[in-house]
Amino acid sequence: MKILVCISKTPDTTARIAFTDNNTQFDENGVQWIINPYDEWYSLVRAIELKEKDPTTIIHLITVGGPDCDPVIRKALALGGDEAIRVNAPAKDSYYVAAQIAEIARQEKYDIIFTGKEAIDFNGSAIGGMVAELTDTPYISLATKFELTGNTALISREIEGGEEIDEVSIPVVVSCQKGMAEQRIPNMRGIMAARTKPLKVVEPTAIDALTSILSFELPPAKAGVKLVSPDNVAELVRLLHEEAKAI
Amino acid sequence: MSVLIFVDQSEGHIKKASYEVATYGAKLAAQLGTTAEALVLGTITDNLADLGKYGIKKVHQVANETLNHLDAQLFTNVIAEAVKQLGATVVIFSHTQTGKAISSNVAARLQAGIVTGASALPDTTNGFVVKKTVFSGKAFANIAIHSPIKVISLNPNSFHTLAGEGVAEVSSLAIAVGNPKVKVNSIDKIIGEVPLTEADIVVSGGRGLKGPENWGILLDLAKELHAATACSRPVADANWRPHHEHVGQTGVQIAPNLYIALGISGAIQHLAGVNRSKVIVVINKDPEAPFFKAADYGIVGDLFEVVPKLTEEIKKMRGE
Ligand SMILES: Cc1cc2nc3c(=O)[nH]c(=O)nc-3n(C[C@H](O)[C@H](O)[C@H](O)COP(=O)(O)OP(=O)(O)OC[C@H]3O[C@@H](n4cnc5c(N)ncnc54)[C@H](O)[C@@H]3O)c2cc1C
Ligand SMILES: Nc1ncnc2c1ncn2[C@@H]1O[C@H](COP(=O)(O)O)[C@@H](O)[C@H]1O
Numbered sequence: 001m002k003i004l005v006c007i008s009k010t011p012d013t014t015a016r017i018a019f020t021d022n023n024t025q026f027d028e029n030g031v032q033w034i035i036n037p038y039d040e041w042y043s044l045v046r047a048i049e050l051k052e053k054d055p056t057t058i059i060h061l062i063t064v065g066g067p068d069c070d071p072v073i074r075k076a077l078a079l080g081g082d083e084a085i086r087v088n089a090p091a092k093d094s095y096y097v098a099a100q101i102a103e104i105a106r107q108e109k110y111d112i113i114f115t116g117k118e119a120i121d122f123n124g125s126a127i128g129g130m131v132a133e134l135t136d137t138p139y140i141s142l143a144t145k146f147e148l149t150g151n152t153a154l155i156s157r158e159i160e161g162g163e164e165i166d167e168v169s170i171p172v173v174v175s176c177q178k179g180m181a182e183q184r185i186p187n188m189r190g191i192m193a194a195r196t197k198p199l200k201v202v203e204p205t206a207i208d209a210l211t212s213i214l215s216f217e218l219p220p221a222k223a224g225v226k227l228v229s230p231d232n233v234a235e236l237v238r239l240l241h242e243e244a245k246a247i
Numbered sequence: 248m249s250v251l252i253f254v255d256q257s258e259g260h261i262k263k264a265s266y267e268v269a270t271y272g273a274k275l276a277a278q279l280g281t282t283a284e285a286l287v288l289g290t291i292t293d294n295l296a297d298l299g300k301y302g303i304k305k306v307h308q309v310a311n312e313t314l315n316h317l318d319a320q321l322f323t324n325v326i327a328e329a330v331k332q333l334g335a336t337v338v339i340f341s342h343t344q345t346g347k348a349i350s351s352n353v354a355a356r357l358q359a360g361i362v363t364g365a366s367a368l369p370d371t372t373n374g375f376v377v378k379k380t381v382f383s384g385k386a387f388a389n390i391a392i393h394s395p396i397k398v399i400s401l402n403p404n405s406f407h408t409l410a411g412e413g414v415a416e417v418s419s420l421a422i423a424v425g426n427p428k429v430k431v432n433s434i435d436k437i438i439g440e441v442p443l444t445e446a447d448i449v450v451s452g453g454r455g456l457k458g459p460e461n462w463g464i465l466l467d468l469a470k471e472l473h474a475a476t477a478c479s480r481p482v483a484d485a486n487w488r489p490h491h492e493h494v495g496q497t498g499v500q501i502a503p504n505l506y507i508a509l510g511i512s513g514a515i516q517h518l519a520g521v522n523r524s525k526v527i528v529v530i531n532k533d534p535e536a537p538f539f540k541a542a543d544y545g546i547v548g549d550l551f552e553v554v555p556k557l558t559e560e561i562k563k564m565r566g567e
Contacts, residue, residue, distance in 0.1 A: 011382075013496050013497075013515065013516045013519070014515050014516070017382045017385040017386050019386075037496070037497050038497070041497070093360070094351065094361065095354070095355060095358075095360065095361070098351075098355060117347075120382070120383055120496060120519075121381065121382060122381050122382075122388070123363070123364050123379075123380060123381055123382075123383060124351075124363055124364075125342070125347045125351070125363055125364075126350075126351035126354075126361060126363050127351070128351075129319065129347070129348065129349065129350070129351035129352040129355070130351045130352065130354070130355040132319060132320075132352060133320075133323055133351075133352035133353075133355040133356055134355055136320075138318075138319065138320055138428045138429055139319040139320070139348065139352060140319075140348075140429070141319070141344070141347050141348040142344055142347060142348070144490075154432065157344075158344055158491070159257075159344050159434070159436070160257065160262070160343065160344055160442045160444060160445060161436050161437055161440065161441075161442025161443070161444075161445070162434065162435050162436035162437050162442075163434075163435045163491075164431055164433070164434045164435070165431070165432040165433045165434075165435075166429050166430065166431055166432065167429070167430040167431075167432050168428060168429045168430070169428070175347075178490055178493065178497060178498060179490055209393075210354075210358070210359065210360030210361075210392065210393055210394045211360040211361070211362065211390050211391060211392050211393065212390070212391050212393070213388050213389070213390055213391075214376060214389045214390065214391050215388070215389045216381070216386055216387065216388050216389075217378075217386065217387045217388075217389070218385075218386050218387075219384075219385075219386070219387065219522075222540070222541060222542075222543065223543075225529070225539045225540070225542040225543060225544065225545045226543065226544050226545070227539075227544075227545050227546070227547060228544065228545070228546050229546070230546050230547065230548030230549070230552065230553050233546070233553060233556040233557050233560050234560045234563075236528070236544060236546060236557065236560075237557065237560040237561055237563075237564050238564075239544055240505070240526070240528070240544065241564060244505075244526045244543065244544070246448070246504055246505040246525070246526045247448070247472060247505065247561065247564075
């Protein structure tokens with residue numbers, strides 16, 4: 001069994017969101033970088049659990065990005081996984097990133113490719129589907145559970161107002177979210193081991209990005225909260241009905 | 248050249264988000280001086296000609312029962328083929344569970360640039376620039392698509408449906424479907440509850456409710472408002488409420504018309520899931536709770552006293 005876990009680097013969830021250069025660049029000043037939570041908590045940990053069940057499993061991690069991604073990918077290796085691959089190129093757009101991952105996947109022939117449900121910076125929810133398409137593999141998105149028996153995967157995925165259980169033969173590409181696994185904290189042994197695990201840096205294949213970010217905007221500030229006395233709940237109902245027209 | 252919208256259906260019914268996409272597609276088509284057409288996969292009981300009310304001129308249906316269940320590869324094949332046959336240059340999905348499963352695959356197949364989570368009509372005065380939410384609703388990005396074919400997936404609840412007059416011409420499209428690789432073993436829908444991602448009103452509870460035994464007052468309020476229910480992450484982690492109710496950065500992201508937060512402090516990760524709500528009401532006993540900064544209306548008070556009163560007052564207003 002060979003599993004690929006896609007890892008992206010994102011700003012910490014509490015990072016201040018601001019822009020520079022005439023609102024064309026994300027302001028990285030003081031930003032802490034983390035493994036995208038969906039990649040770390042759900043897809044990587046589920047892959048590690050599968051390896052714990054079947055120790056012959058090999059886990060590769062992949063990230064598309066510059067050398068600034070190395071600390072984050074080492075952190076991911078400290079949680080688990082056998083080796084990491086970094087495609088040495090800026091993540092120009094979803095198609096560019098997915099095509100790089102697909103290129104490696106075609107060479108390595110993984111049984112399972114896990115991505116997160118979305119990267120919490122640009123909220124694309126796009127890479128998984130593209131990798132599946134570019135490698136001609138079945139795709140299950142928004143998975144909350146993943147069980148494997150032989151070559152058959154049973155995967156629960158979120159649908160509107162519920163859940164569906166899908167059955168599919170591997171290989172498969174799966175985008176992961178809450179439910180897949182429980183968050184883990186890397187231990188000292190893992191951190192030490194990660195130092196000596198291979199981190200292969202490969203050069204990108206020539207691909208044209210299809211989109212580009214022109215600028216960013218912050219949402220208009222809220223007008224401020226209208227407070228109502230707890231002794232006058234009727235007034236809140238009136239405001240919601242007459243002013244906000246929300247009920 | 249035309250705009251093609253993908254109509255998502257469930258058990259024969261067109262989903263609400265697809266009417267939003269229809270309205271959006273029709274507006275975009277008008278802006279581009281072309282027409283908006285729709286693609287429906289599978290068999291359907293709703294009257295497809297009614298999509299005309301939302302500005303759709305033609306509806307193309309691939310009425311093959313295999314397509315009643317989502318299989319990303321089959322859907323990608325069929326949609327990409329339809330785009331080619333119809334000569335569509337803009338393809339629009341809703342950024343819902345289904346949209347997330349297929350829109351980027353279709354884009355990759357067509358070598359088309361995609362913007363997911365679009366929040367406004369594209370600016371087509373100079374190129375093709377789509378505004379989308381980024382950083383979990385904390386900002387927007389304007390993204391230019393450079394490829395000949397463009398794919399957009401529209402955030403649900405970000406574009407109001409507009410039903411007018413009009414009857415769409417419905418015809419069937421002959422596309423070979425093939426065999427699915429994904430078998431649907433079971434579908435488990437929470438019957439009788441309003442799905443969280445589709446709800447107009449959401450009532451949500453945090454640690455301030457103290458324990459699962461206290462959820463009755465929240466459920467009463469939700470029932471009175473025909474609202475869906477949600478919760479903060481620690482509440483789901485403690486198993487006071489089911490995991491699918493967890494909203495926020497690492498949970499479900501929603502954008503209802505009204506979000507009512509009871510006993511939730513308003514941590515930045517929580518706000519990231521709900522800050523696109525049109526109107527936010529916060530009930531919290533701590534006047535310093537950060538949520539008040541993101542709220543439109545608020546009551547500083549004990550939720551155990553305020554919430555039952557609120558339910559009563561809504562009943563009164565409705566003359567019940
Ligand atoms: C990486 C990361 C991701 C996260 N993702 C999410 C996420 O997706 N969603 C999420 O929700 N959280 C998330 N969190 C957790 C988040 O930081 C907060 O810890 C969490 O949202 C707090 O939940 P709460 O508001 O229910 O509880 P608390 O912060 O404990 O707040 C309880 C509130 O209830 C009020 N209260 C108490 N009693 C009463 C009463 N009788 N009447 C009225 N008010 C009362 C209190 O004043 C307080 O404001 C994440 C954290 C991290 C680090
Ligand atoms: N630069 C990247 N390198 C590797 N994987 C990525 C990268 N960007 C995104 N991903 C993966 O794709 C998932 C969805 O990201 P996105 O489609 O960008 O929202 C993430 O959770 C990661 O698993």
